[in-house]
Amino acid sequence: MLATALPTRTTVIWCSGLDHNEEVLETLGRYVAEIEVLSLGTFRFATIGPARYFGGEEAFLATLFTALVETPGVQTVRIGTADGLFSALVASSQPGSGSLVVPRGTSPKFLASQPIDWLASSGLVSTLKLLGIETLGDFTSLSLKDVVTRFGLEGQQAYQLASGQDEETIKPTLAPSDESVAVNFEVPVNQVEQVIFIVKSLAEELHEKLSKQFMQCALLSIQAETEYGETLSRQWRQSGLISSKVLSSQVRWQLEGWLSQPANKRPHGGITRLVLMPLELRPASHYQAQLWGEELFSPAHEAIKAFRRLSSLLEPASLKVPQWRGGRDFGRQISLVPLEHEDLTQPKAAPEQKPWPNQLPLPAPATVYGRKTVQAWVVDRQGDPVAVSGRGMLSAPPHLVRVEGQTPKTGWSEVQSWAGPWPLSERWWNYQNHRRYARFQLVTTDGVARLMVLENGHWWVEALYD
Amino acid sequence: MGLAKHQAVLQHLQELDGVVSPKGTHLPLLEPLQPLFGGDLPKGWVVSLAAQAGSANSSLALALAAATTAQGSWVVALGWPSLGLVAAHNLGVNLNRLVIADVSSSEETLLALDILVGSVELIMVNNLRLNGREHRHLTSRLRTRGTTLISVNTSWHTTPDITLWASTLSWEGLGNGHGHLRLRRVNIRSRGRRKASQERSVQVWLPGPEGKVESASSPVPVTSLRAI
Numbered sequence: 001m002l003a004t005a006l007p008t009r010t011t012v013i014w015c016s017g018l019d020h021n022e023e024v025l026e027t028l029g030r031y032v033a034e035i036e037v038l039s040l041g042t043f044r045f046a047t048i049g050p051a052r053y054f055g056g057e058e059a060f061l062a063t064l065f066t067a068l069v070e071t072p073g074v075q076t077v078r079i080g081t082a083d084g085l086f087s088a089l090v091a092s093s094q095p096g097s098g099s100l101v102v103p104r105g106t107s108p109k110f111l112a113s114q115p116i117d118w119l120a121s122s123g124l125v126s127t128l129k130l131l132g133i134e135t136l137g138d139f140t141s142l143s144l145k146d147v148v149t150r151f152g153l154e155g156q157q158a159y160q161l162a163s164g165q166d167e168e169t170i171k172p173t174l175a176p177s178d179e180s181v182a183v184n185f186e187v188p189v190n191q192v193e194q195v196i197f198i199v200k201s202l203a204e205e206l207h208e209k210l211s212k213q214f215m216q217c218a219l220l221s222i223q224a225e226t227e228y229g230e231t232l233s234r235q236w237r238q239s240g241l242i243s244s245k246v247l248s249s250q251v252r253w254q255l256e257g258w259l260s261q262p263a264n265k266r267p268h269g270g271i272t273r274l275v276l277m278p279l280e281l282r283p284a285s286h287y288q289a290q291l292w293g294e295e296l297f298s299p300a301h302e303a304i305k306a307f308r309r310l311s312s313l314l315e316p317a318s319l320k321v322p323q324w325r326g327g328r329d330f331g332r333q334i335s336l337v338p339l340e341h342e343d344l345t346q347p348k349a350a351p352e353q354k355p356w357p358n359q360l361p362l363p364a365p366a367t368v369y370g371r372k373t374v375q376a377w378v379v380d381r382q383g384d385p386v387a388v389s390g391r392g393m394l395s396a397p398p399h400l401v402r403v404e405g406q407t408p409k410t411g412w413s414e415v416q417s418w419a420g421p422w423p424l425s426e427r428w429w430n431y432q433n434h435r436r437y438a439r440f441q442l443v444t445t446d447g448v449a450r451l452m453v454l455e456n457g458h459w460w461v462e463a464l465y466d
Numbered sequence: 467m468g469l470a471k472h473q474a475v476l477q478h479l480q481e482l483d484g485v486v487s488p489k490g491t492h493l494p495l496l497e498p499l500q501p502l503f504g505g506d507l508p509k510g511w512v513v514s515l516a517a518q519a520g521s522a523n524s525s526l527a528l529a530l531a532a533a534t535t536a537q538g539s540w541v542v543a544l545g546w547p548s549l550g551l552v553a554a555h556n557l558g559v560n561l562n563r564l565v566i567a568d569v570s571s572s573e574e575t576l577l578a579l580d581i582l583v584g585s586v587e588l589i590m591v592n593n594l595r596l597n598g599r600e601h602r603h604l605t606s607r608l609r610t611r612g613t614t615l616i617s618v619n620t621s622w623h624t625t626p627d628i629t630l631w632a633s634t635l636s637w638e639g640l641g642n643g644h645g646h647l648r649l650r651r652v653n654i655r656s657r658g659r660r661k662a663s664q665e666r667s668v669q670v671w672l673p674g675p676e677g678k679v680e681s682a683s684s685p686v687p688v689t690s691l692r693a694i
Binding site: 315318324364441446465466 | 519520521522523524525528539540542548549550551552553554555556557561562564565566567568569570574577578581582585586587633634637640641642643644645646647648650673677
């Protein structure tokens with residue numbers, strides 16, 4: 001079930017104190033060809049090439065560390081190298097010297113002793129802690145099957161991270177080149193404020209373009225040209241669900257980074273052209289749960305996290321989501337299934353609107369009670385209970401209705417209009433569960449419309465059209 | 467310490483989140499209901515549907531939530547086990563974005579609200595039984611976190627931002643022993659605080675011929691009659 005390929009050797013760098021990324025990127029650019037920006041102050045790149053050149057990862061990180069500490073604006077630096085992004089992130093945050101190399105193939109062992117809190121899913125973590133699970137190693141000593149049963153997709157992805165098997169289970173595909181969007185500025189741009197709205201609409205354009213193909217950007221190249229023909233470009237890694245607002249913030253930060261450099265470093269002219277070019281795409285439907293970090297960008301996922309957390313604290317099956325089933329009862333056409341069994345990030349099949357035999361005509365009632373939960377009494381003008389004969393004949397038109405909870409003295413409401421009986425015989429093939437009943441719609445003079453059921457001489461309110 | 471660092475990373479990203487996440491001021495509303503609010507549904511508001519005999523409150527609550535689910539936002543129906551899901555679907559609610567939360571005590575209700583407020587944009591709540599202090603705490607949290615709450619069967623100790631009265635004027639289609647319920651004409655009045663202090667009203671079909679909410683007349687603004 002889990003990918004078995006060894007994750008790429010990855011280095012993560014975290015710099016604090018930054019207003020923008022440019023100076024750090026410039027420093028890194030002297031050592032590394034392709035850097036991905038994860039957010040303001042966090043970067044990652046594949047380590048193998050540069051490390052070989054510097055005579056090993058340790059030596060490489062030491063060189064890098066010294067260079068970064070001397071970079072203007074940087075307050076603290078932490079570096080970690082390991083197999084895959086998650087391990088590298090954890091490695092970059094260990095106490096001690098500020099840099100750590102986890103040797104190839106030992107990431108699972110390294111992670112095993114780390115606290116469970118590294119999994120940023122608070123609901124999952126608090127539940128695991130209640131079970132006495134304190135480290136990632138404790139967690140991965142559970143069976144994957146149990147974890148998936150209990151925590152679903154989120155559990156599976158957490159398990160995958162905790163065992164050192166990293167991220168992209170679905171490999172991003174290379175984007176065809178014609179996906180890029182571009183804008184030319186007639187007046188060269190020297191300050192971001194000049195073009196903030198253009199940047200926003202450009203990001204929206206790209207987002208929309210990709211969304212139409214059900215894709216989202218996995219790796220974005222932001223490119224600019226200046227009036228003197230200089231070309232600038234940076235790659236931003238996109239994780240989690242990316243909204244157009246996330247995209248436009250990244251572009252804004254990048255422009256700010258280029259334009260707010262000291263005079264000797266910034267481009268010589270103003271920016272005249274901006275291109276957003278997706279380098280890698282992935283299907284938008286595939287939800288890439290990054291259990292740390294950028295998942296926080298998406299409000300929809302924020303909600304899903306809250307549901308997971310809440311469902312772990314309430315009784316099992318307290319949270320439910322609808323699932324379409326069909327059937328003639330309004331209470332059963334759509335069933336509710338426990339939320340913890342569902343992958344909420346996957347769109348479900350649209351309901352099929354096929355007419356079921358004996359289905360009640362629309363509209364559907366907005367309140368549907370369980371079967372035989374709200375008792376009622378219906379009498380005719382003589383005050384006798386209204387009944388239906390075996391042949392479906394009504395004893396007399398209904399005149400007054402009283403519902404459970406209302407007093408027999410004053411609780412009667414007068415029937416204004418009604419229809420029925422609509423006899424139904426359900427599961428006639430099954431002697432045990434066989435059910436015969438008749439349905440009515442009744443509106444009383446107070447404006448209340450009810451769907452009522454007469455079964456074995458007893459009246460029940462089945463639903464309210466409220 | 468790794469943990470503290472991790473927290474720092476998360477906090478950092480959360481700060482960014484505050485900068486970049488969609489932070490509009492309103493949730494979308496189906497057009498026929500917009501006159502009640504003078505536009506879309508403001509975030510962070512308490513919308514109270516007043517209890518009265520023959521009200522259309524459940525349908526109205528669903529219709530108010532429909533456009534929010536249609537744009538992909540999650541809506542939670544809290545303490546609402548008898549919510550009619552077929553009606554919800556017909557009124558325009560995207561059932562893929564609806565969660566029904568059953569709570570069995572006021573502790574559970576508070577726990578659920580604690581976790582959901584700020585994480586989901588719209589909560590529908592039925593029969594909310596809280597004390598005055600809890601109501602005040604809830605309303606101020608809703609306001610600061612931008613989550614909108616629609617309540618039915620709830621009497622508020624605080625003043626809701628807006629109250630709606632949905633009264634059934636007539637049912638069409640049902641006769642004396644024949645026909646079936648087809649359309650309902652509903653008058654909805656709204657009155658609230660501050661910006662919403664002018665009373666508004668609108669007549670709608672709830673439901674209309676397609677099962678949806680439809681305008682039944684042009685909105686008639688009612689002049690506010692307030693004691694001086």
